[in-house]
Amino acid sequence: xxxxxxxxxxxxxxxxxxxxRNDMLAKKGVNLPSFRxxxxxxxxxxxxxxxxxGADTRATEGPIVCDKNCEKIHYMAPNIYCCxxxxxxxxxAVTDMVSSQLQLHRYHTGRESRVVTALTLLKKHLFNYQxxxxxxxxxxxxxxxxxxxxxxxxxxxxxxxxxxxMGSGSLAAMAMFESxxxxxxxxxxxxxxxxxxxxxxIFNDLGSxxxxxxxxxxxxxxxxxxxxxxxxxxxxVNAKGYSFPKKTEVLLTKITPxxxxxxxxxxxxxxxx
Amino acid sequence: MSITEYNGxxxxxxxxxxxxxxxxxxxxxxxLQTIATDFQRISKIHDRLFIGLSGLAxxxxxxxxxxxxxxxxxQLREERDMKPETFASLVSALLYEKRxxxxxxQPVIAGLSDxxxxxxxxxxxxxxxxxxxxxxVAGTAGESLYGxxxxxxxxxxxPDELFETVSQALLSSVDRDCLSGWGGHxxxxxxxxxxxxxxxxxxx
Amino acid sequence: xxxxxxxxxxxxxxGGTCVAIAxxxxxxxxxxxxxxxxxxxxxxxxxxxxxxxxxxxxxxSGFQADVKALQKLxxxxxxxxxxxxxxxxxxxxxxxxxxxxxxxxxFFPYYSFxxxxxxxxxxxxxxxxxxxxxxxxxxxxxxxxxxxxxxxPFLDNxxxxxxxxxxxxxxxxxxxxEAEAVDLVKTCFASATERDIYTASFFLFPPSLPLCxxxxxxxxxxxxxxxxxxxxxxxxxxxx
Numbered sequence: 001x002x003x004x005x006x007x008x009x010x011x012x013x014x015x016x017x018x019x020x021r022n023d024m025l026a027k028k029g030v031n032l033p034s035f036r037x038x039x040x041x042x043x044x045x046x047x048x049x050x051x052x053x054g055a056d057t058r059a060t061e062g063p064i065v066c067d068k069n070c071e072k073i074h075y076m077a078p079n080i081y082c083c084x085x086x087x088x089x090x091x092x093a094v095t096d097m098v099s100s101q102l103q104l105h106r107y108h109t110g111r112e113s114r115v116v117t118a119l120t121l122l123k124k125h126l127f128n129y130q131x132x133x134x135x136x137x138x139x140x141x142x143x144x145x146x147x148x149x150x151x152x153x154x155x156x157x158x159x160x161x162x163x164x165x166m167g168s169g170s171l172a173a174m175a176m177f178e179s180x181x182x183x184x185x186x187x188x189x190x191x192x193x194x195x196x197x198x199x200x201x202i203f204n205d206l207g208s209x210x211x212x213x214x215x216x217x218x219x220x221x222x223x224x225x226x227x228x229x230x231x232x233x234x235x236x237v238n239a240k241g242y243s244f245p246k247k248t249e250v251l252l253t254k255i256t257p258x259x260x261x262x263x264x265x266x267x268x269x270x271x272x273x
Numbered sequence: 274m275s276i277t278e279y280n281g282x283x284x285x286x287x288x289x290x291x292x293x294x295x296x297x298x299x300x301x302x303x304x305l306q307t308i309a310t311d312f313q314r315i316s317k318i319h320d321r322l323f324i325g326l327s328g329l330a331x332x333x334x335x336x337x338x339x340x341x342x343x344x345x346x347x348q349l350r351e352e353r354d355m356k357p358e359t360f361a362s363l364v365s366a367l368l369y370e371k372r373x374x375x376x377x378x379q380p381v382i383a384g385l386s387d388x389x390x391x392x393x394x395x396x397x398x399x400x401x402x403x404x405x406x407x408x409x410v411a412g413t414a415g416e417s418l419y420g421x422x423x424x425x426x427x428x429x430x431x432p433d434e435l436f437e438t439v440s441q442a443l444l445s446s447v448d449r450d451c452l453s454g455w456g457g458h459x460x461x462x463x464x465x466x467x468x469x470x471x472x473x474x475x476x477x
Numbered sequence: 478x479x480x481x482x483x484x485x486x487x488x489x490x491x492g493g494t495c496v497a498i499a500x501x502x503x504x505x506x507x508x509x510x511x512x513x514x515x516x517x518x519x520x521x522x523x524x525x526x527x528x529x530x531x532x533x534x535x536x537x538s539g540f541q542a543d544v545k546a547l548q549k550l551x552x553x554x555x556x557x558x559x560x561x562x563x564x565x566x567x568x569x570x571x572x573x574x575x576x577x578x579x580x581x582x583x584f585f586p587y588y589s590f591x592x593x594x595x596x597x598x599x600x601x602x603x604x605x606x607x608x609x610x611x612x613x614x615x616x617x618x619x620x621x622x623x624x625x626x627x628x629x630p631f632l633d634n635x636x637x638x639x640x641x642x643x644x645x646x647x648x649x650x651x652x653x654x655e656a657e658a659v660d661l662v663k664t665c666f667a668s669a670t671e672r673d674i675y676t677a678s679f680f681l682f683p684p685s686l687p688l689c690x691x692x693x694x695x696x697x698x699x700x701x702x703x704x705x706x707x708x709x710x711x712x713x714x715x716x717x
Contacts, residue, residue: 018374019373030275033379064673205517242425248441250470254468257466421631
C-alpha cells in the first residue's frame with residue numbers, strides 16, 4: 001500500500017508493509033500475539049500396495065484447544081496427500097499453493113503428478129524462507145514409480161523413509177512404529193498401526209488430541225477416512241440442561257426484514273422469432 | 274502487555290437452526306482506560322454476511338476497509354454477493370499476505386449460504402481458518418467465552434433461544450475480563466430478517 | 478562470582494483445575510487428577526484434594542512439589558493445634574492459617590493456587606479462595622488453576638452470588654441442592670476440559686476401544702462434605 005495510491009488486489013507474494021511498525025512495537029516491549037499451532041501428531045508409512053497417512057485433529061493456541069476437529073491431511077493431487085504440523089496458517093498456505101502448482105503442471109503435461117515434484121516444490125519454498133515458514137510435513141503418494149513417503153522439515157531438508165512421524169507427538173508415535181513396523185504390511189495391518197501411532201500421540205502428548213484421520217493411497221485409488229476413529233467424545237451433558245436465572249436486559253432492538261429473493265425461472269416458453 | 278490487549282474485545286458467533294448469531298462487547302479502551310462505550314466491532318458485508326474484528330482497533334478498521342473494497346470489486350465484476358466461504362478465503366488470503374508483519378486482528382465471520390445454511394469461522398492474525406459447527410470466539414475474553422459457550426451451547430437452537438444463549442455467554446464472559454464489557458451488541462440473522470439488539474451490561 | 482543459569486527457574490507448572498461450591502449444609506470440592514508438565518503427562522491419577530481437618534479439604538493446582546510441601550506444613554501445624562486444643566481445627570481457622578502460611582513466604586512463594594472447602598461452625602458450607610501469596614476471601618463458589626478462566630464465567634452465570642458490599646451482608650452460599658451442585662461441577666469440568674489441554678475431562682468410556690481401555694486414571698475427583706461426614710466420588714475422565 002505504501003507506493004500505490006489505491007489498494008489494488010495484490011499479485012501474490014508476501015507483503016512486508018507492517019514489519020517496521022511491528023518491530024517498533026516489539027522494541028517498545030509490546031508482546032506480539034501467538035499464532036495458531038497444530039501441535040500435532042502426524043504419521044505416514046509404506047505398506048504392501050501404497051502409502052497410509054494419519055493425523056490427529058486438535059489445533060491449539062497456547063494451552064487452549066481452538067479447534068477440536070481440524071483437518072491436517074491436506075490434498076496435494078489426486079494421488080498425493082500431505083500431513084502438516086507447525087503453524088496452522090503456514091501448513092495450510094504452503095500445501096494449498098503447491099497443490100495448485102501441481103494442478104497447473106498436470107494441465108501443462110497431461111500426466112499424473114509425481115511425489116518428487118511435490119516434494120521439490122515444497123522444499124524449494126521452505127528453503128527459500130529459511131525456516132520462517134513454519135511447516136513440518138509428511139508427504140505421501142503413489143505415482144508411476146511406486147509408493148513414496150517423505151518428511152520435510154521447516155528449513156527445507158527432506159527425508160525419504162518407510163515410516164515417518166512429525167509434530168509434538170512424533171516421539172510417542174515413533175515408539176509405536178519402531179516396535180511394530182515391518183515391511184510388506186497388509187492394508188488392514190497398516191491402518192491399525194497408523195491408528196495405534198496416532199492414538200499414542202493423542203493420549204500421551206497434550207498438544208495432540210481428539211480424533212484420528214487416516215488416508216490410504218494405493219495405485220490409482222485413494223481412501224480418505226475422515227474421523228476414522230473418535231476415541232474422545234464428550235459424553236457428560238446435563239440431562240436437564242441449564243436455564244438462565246437472570247434474563248438478559250435488552251436496551252434496543254432493530255429488526256430489518258430481508259428482501260424476498262426473486263426466483264428467476266429460466267426457460268419456459270421459448271421466445272418466438 | 275500483548276498488543277491484542279491494547280484495545281480489548283470480545284467476539285462470539287454461534288450457530289442455530291437455519292440461523293446464526295454474532296455478538297460483541299461495546300467497549301473501546303486504551304489499556305485500562307475506557308475510551309468509548311458504543312464501539313462497533315461487527316460490520317455487515319451484505320445482508321447475510323457479517324464480520325467481527327477483534328484485536329488492535331486501528332488494524333481492524335484498516336482491514337475492514339480493505340475487505341469492503343475487495344467485496345465491492347467482486348460485486349461489480351460478478352454482479353452477486355460473495356458466499357461466506359469465499360469471503361472467509363478472501364480474509365484469510367489478505368491476512369496471510371502479511372505473514373511476517375501481520376495485522377493484529379482476529380476476525381470472526383458469520384453468514385448464511387444461499388441454501389440458508391449457517392457458516393461461522395474464525396482465524397488467527399495470519400489467516401489460519403478454523404471452521405466450526407457450533408461456535409467460535411475471539412478477543413481478550415476468548416478463553417472465558419470458550420468456557421461459557423462450551424457449557425451453554427446446544428445444537429439446533431431456534432432464534433430466540435440462540436439469542437438468549439449467546440447473550441448470556443457473552444455477558445458472563447466479559448464480566449470476568451477487565452478489557453471488554455459495557456454491554457453487548459448482538460445480531461441474530463435468519464433467512465427472513467436481521468435482529469439487531471443492544472444488551473445492557475455492567476458498566477465497569 | 479559464580480556462574481548462574483539465567484533460564485533456570487525453581488518453579489514448574491503442573492496444571493490442573495480445582496472448583497469448590499458451598500451450599501446451605503454442604504460443600505462440594507472437585508479437581509481433576511491429571512498432573513502434567515509442558516506437553517507431557519506425569520501422572521493420570523494424582524489427587525489434588527487433601528483432607529486437612531474433619532470439616533475442611535483443600536484442592537490445589539500449580540506446582541505440585543510446592544503443594545506437597547504446603548500440605549505437609551499444614552498437616553504438621555494442624556497436629557500441633559490438636560495437641561494444644563484437643564479438637565479439630567475449624568474451616569475458617571484453617572482458612573486463616575493457610576493465608577498466613579502463604580504470606581510467610583511472600584518473597585519466595587509457594588507456587589500453588591488453592592481453594593479451601595468445608596463447613597463452618599454453624600454447619601454451613603464455606604469456600605475460601607486464595608492467590609499464591611495468601612490474599613483470601615470467603616466466597617460462595619470458586620475455581621482455581623489452568624481451567625479457571627473457562628469455568629468462572631459459567632459459575633457466575635448459574636450461581637451469581639450477592640455483592641459482598643450489600644448491607645446487611647447476605648449469605649454467599651448457593652441455592653442449589655447437593656445433587657444439583659455435583660452435576661454443575663461435572664458440567665464445568667466437561668466444558669473446561671474440552672478446551673484446556675492441562676485438565677482431563679471425564680466421559681463415559683467406550684469399552685469397544687482396546688487402546689484406550691488400558692489407560693487408567695484421568696479422573697474427576699469430587700469430595701462432598703456435609704453433616705453426615707465426607708465422601709468421595711470419582712468420574713472416569715477424558716484421556717487426550
